[in-house]
Amino acid sequence: MAELALTEWVDQSIEDMLRACERSAVHLEMRDGYMRSDPDFAAWRDGQRWDPADRESWWHPWYQATSDVTSRGVEIRRARIVSEPLSEYVRYEYDCTFMNIIGGEKVRWLPRRRATDLALPGNDFWLFDGRIVLVNHFTGEGESAAHETTTDLAVVKLCATAFEAVWERAIPHEDYRPT
DSSP: OOOOSOGGGTTOOHHHHHHTOSSEEEEEEOOSOOOTTOHHHHHHHTTOOOOTTOGGGTOOHHHHHHHHHHHTTOEEEEEEEEOSSOOHHHHHHHHHHHHHHHTTOEEEEEEGGGOTTSOOOSSOEEEETTTEEEEEEEOTTSOEEEEEEEOOHHHHHHHHHHHHHHHHHSEEGGGOOOO
């Protein structure tokens, strides 16, 4: 990847980068498991379910950030490529996606078997305003390892094209029924 061209994005959190968006933010997730050490995931595994009507029990700064950003007209889209049947972790994500939607995100799901002919980058990413890519790196166990940003035009183009190809095929959350 090229060195960062936009130094104002260095060392910012994903939330800060999202808040700086002017037009769009897209996120492509391609793993079947993330941060299994997350206390919310552990609570879900133990049977806890969150009530959409009880926002105080699940609303946190991320959802406030997405709500704030979408209320000023920025579009946030999240696409998930998933294996079926869903892994336990992705089932958890599915059950909690109402939070993303209430926060203003649009979410779609693409069964992995329908992604075989798509050219995809090797890592999950965010693309902010079609010009800045934040690449997420995870350990083999799905724990967050690092992230890096780039404005390299080839990387931006690959990520934008990949996301749009996935989005076009993916099933809106409200229509997706996991197997």
